[in-house]
Amino acid sequence: MSAVRRWLPPVLLIVALFGLWQIAASSGFMAETLNLEDFLVPSPAQIFEVMWQDRSLISDNALTTAIEIVAGFSVALVVGLLAAALLHLSDLLRRTSYPVIVASQTIPIIVIAPVLVVWFGYGIGPKLAIIALICFFPIAVNTLDGLRSVDADSVKMMRTLYASRWQIFKRVEIPTALPYAFSGAKIAVAVSVIGAVFGEWAGSEKGLGHLMLQDNAQLMTDRLFASVFVLSAIAIALFASIGLLERRVLRWR
Amino acid sequence: MEKSKKALLGEENVGAGAFFEALLTLLTYIVRMSGIRKNTHCANGRIGHERIASGCLDLTLMTATLSGRGIGHLFGSLTALDGLDLEVGDGRILAIVGPSGCGKSTLLELICGLQEPTTGEIEVGGRSDAPGRLELCAYMPQSDCLLPWYSAIDNAGLALRNLGYSRPKARAESAELFERFGLKDFEDSHPSELSGGMRQRVAFLRTLLSKKDVLLLDEPFAALDAITRAELQEWLLPAMLAEGRTVVLVTHDVEEALYLGDQIAVMSPRPGRFTQLLDCPGHTGRPRSEVVTAPEFTTMRERILGHLTHAPEITVKAGS
Numbered sequence: 001m002s003a004v005r006r007w008l009p010p011v012l013l014i015v016a017l018f019g020l021w022q023i024a025a026s027s028g029f030m031a032e033t034l035n036l037e038d039f040l041v042p043s044p045a046q047i048f049e050v051m052w053q054d055r056s057l058i059s060d061n062a063l064t065t066a067i068e069i070v071a072g073f074s075v076a077l078v079v080g081l082l083a084a085a086l087l088h089l090s091d092l093l094r095r096t097s098y099p100v101i102v103a104s105q106t107i108p109i110i111v112i113a114p115v116l117v118v119w120f121g122y123g124i125g126p127k128l129a130i131i132a133l134i135c136f137f138p139i140a141v142n143t144l145d146g147l148r149s150v151d152a153d154s155v156k157m158m159r160t161l162y163a164s165r166w167q168i169f170k171r172v173e174i175p176t177a178l179p180y181a182f183s184g185a186k187i188a189v190a191v192s193v194i195g196a197v198f199g200e201w202a203g204s205e206k207g208l209g210h211l212m213l214q215d216n217a218q219l220m221t222d223r224l225f226a227s228v229f230v231l232s233a234i235a236i237a238l239f240a241s242i243g244l245l246e247r248r249v250l251r252w253r
Numbered sequence: 254m255e256k257s258k259k260a261l262l263g264e265e266n267v268g269a270g271a272f273f274e275a276l277l278t279l280l281t282y283i284v285r286m287s288g289i290r291k292n293t294h295c296a297n298g299r300i301g302h303e304r305i306a307s308g309c310l311d312l313t314l315m316t317a318t319l320s321g322r323g324i325g326h327l328f329g330s331l332t333a334l335d336g337l338d339l340e341v342g343d344g345r346i347l348a349i350v351g352p353s354g355c356g357k358s359t360l361l362e363l364i365c366g367l368q369e370p371t372t373g374e375i376e377v378g379g380r381s382d383a384p385g386r387l388e389l390c391a392y393m394p395q396s397d398c399l400l401p402w403y404s405a406i407d408n409a410g411l412a413l414r415n416l417g418y419s420r421p422k423a424r425a426e427s428a429e430l431f432e433r434f435g436l437k438d439f440e441d442s443h444p445s446e447l448s449g450g451m452r453q454r455v456a457f458l459r460t461l462l463s464k465k466d467v468l469l470l471d472e473p474f475a476a477l478d479a480i481t482r483a484e485l486q487e488w489l490l491p492a493m494l495a496e497g498r499t500v501v502l503v504t505h506d507v508e509e510a511l512y513l514g515d516q517i518a519v520m521s522p523r524p525g526r527f528t529q530l531l532d533c534p535g536h537t538g539r540p541r542s543e544v545v546t547a548p549e550f551t552t553m554r555e556r557i558l559g560h561l562t563h564a565p566e567i568t569v570k571a572g573s
Contacts, residue, residue: 153394156367160392161412161463171411175402252402252443 042222051226072131080139088147113202127199134195135188146180323373335524348510351520391465397456399444406440412463450481
């Protein structure tokens with residue numbers, strides 16, 4: 001019952017949006033208003049039809065993209081958490097490298113992506129780098145904020161209970177920072193999908209971004225949207241699994 | 254072409270491996286460095302381990318005397334404490350009352366060794382350095398500071414865990430106290446599931462379980478309602494008397510100070526000084542409701558209250 005109650009509203013909303021789109025597209029209203037050929041404005045029904053017809057092609061490419069996302073996100077998670085811990089433990093390091101970390105986020109990914117492809121080739125390398133670069137920032141910054149938001153009285157209390165620096169870190173600071181780290185991870189996973197597409201657009205042999213680029217060139221708008229749907233589904237699935245993990249880990253909340 | 258690319262990739266991998274290795278080395282180095290640096294401030298953790306490691310950790314109880322001479326403390330240009338002298342004997346309970354902001358909490362932090370006073374000297378059980386005092390003093394902060402991610406019993410046993418006890422061992426030892434102090438069946442409750450009074454009890458057990466000679470209690474019941482506070486005072490008194498440790502209790506509640514203390518020290522508003530030292534009526538073992546309504550008790554309470562609320566005289570002129 002509670003699962004139904006939780007999932008019903010968003011599902012209803014999506015169905016309603018698709019319904020509106022379906023009516024607008026199949027009645028020719030959208031194509032007419034935009035002054036376009038019908039095939040350029042596919043209806044959801046057509047999109048799902050193409051998705052089913054080309055299911056092996058799409059799922060094949062989706063797998064490639066999903067692997068890139070998971071791998072890139074994992075790299076960002078490890079590096080982001082480590083960076084946050086280091087920056088928290090060392091004032092000097094934080095003051096020195098915080099501007100660099102902020103700078104890393106100002107790199108225009110669209111511009112840097114082709115360069116990375118030139119450097120690292122058409123393989124998974126540049127995609128990993130781009131996704132990790134995008135994901136790193138929210139994870140590191142959120143986790144660092146979490147570590148720094150520790151209750152000063154709790155630290156004092158631990159100091160009077162024989163705690164070493166490491167024990168304070170382990171028993172007070174890490175648990176305090178965990179909810180922040182999860183927020184960062186959720187933001188990161190949502191943007192990771194965009195990173196993957198940028199990476200594939202810059203140069204790739206496979207992946208949903210690669211497929212989109214082809215479909216766009218061939219005016220296969222219906223399959224383009226099919227890829228977009230699948231990409232969204234991947235992002236939502238990843239987001240939901242982090243949420244699930246969060247509820248498991250943060251039981252005390 | 255293919256070959257050269259592979260060679261390049263191979264080299265890259267070596268590069269990446271070396272890079273991560275370097276990162277890891279750097280990481281352990283920084284953690285170690287910051288650990289050492291921070292430990293100069295909180296060396297007690299290290300000492301705790303050394304006590305365990307050398308096998309000479311003696312957890313049998315010893316009380317300690319506490320004395321301070323000319324304790325003064327500045328926050329920037331603000332004088333928080335101004336030349337306090339105090340002396341608490343073995344197993345005695347000193348209650349300090351004073352108005353808000355008179356530096357009572359600061360005084361406890363100084364005694365505890367969380368900071369050094371700007372001037373003067375504090376000695377606890379023969380140790381006058383901050384790490385030494387920290388080793389001997391247990392501190393119960395104003396807010397209970399229970400960690401929400403641990404159950405009540407794991408919170409209570411934090412000191413034992415920090416000393417290297419395994420979780421089952423720490424739990425077993427804490428469980429005894431839970432039973433003795435009326436917290437049985439609440440072992441696995443999380444702090445959010447406990448009432449304010451229960452939380453304070455757990456916080457007190459956590460302080461007791463650090464097995465230190467001196468207990469410093471910072472307004473332990475300030476956040477509780479009057480009924481729960483009275484209930485907890487009645488609970489705390491026999492607990493303190495049975496443990497026989499030296500206690501400094503800070504409060505702004507005169508009744509609480511008189512009921513729980515052997516002696517009561519009255520502090521002036523900032524800059525904090527002791528203005529009075531009195532003997533409390535003493536612990537008779539009679540119910541609290543009787544004790545606090547006895548004429549001797551109420552007279553003392555009124556006298557101290559009068560002393561605390563004594564304000565500079567002002568003249569009020571009616572406008573003409």
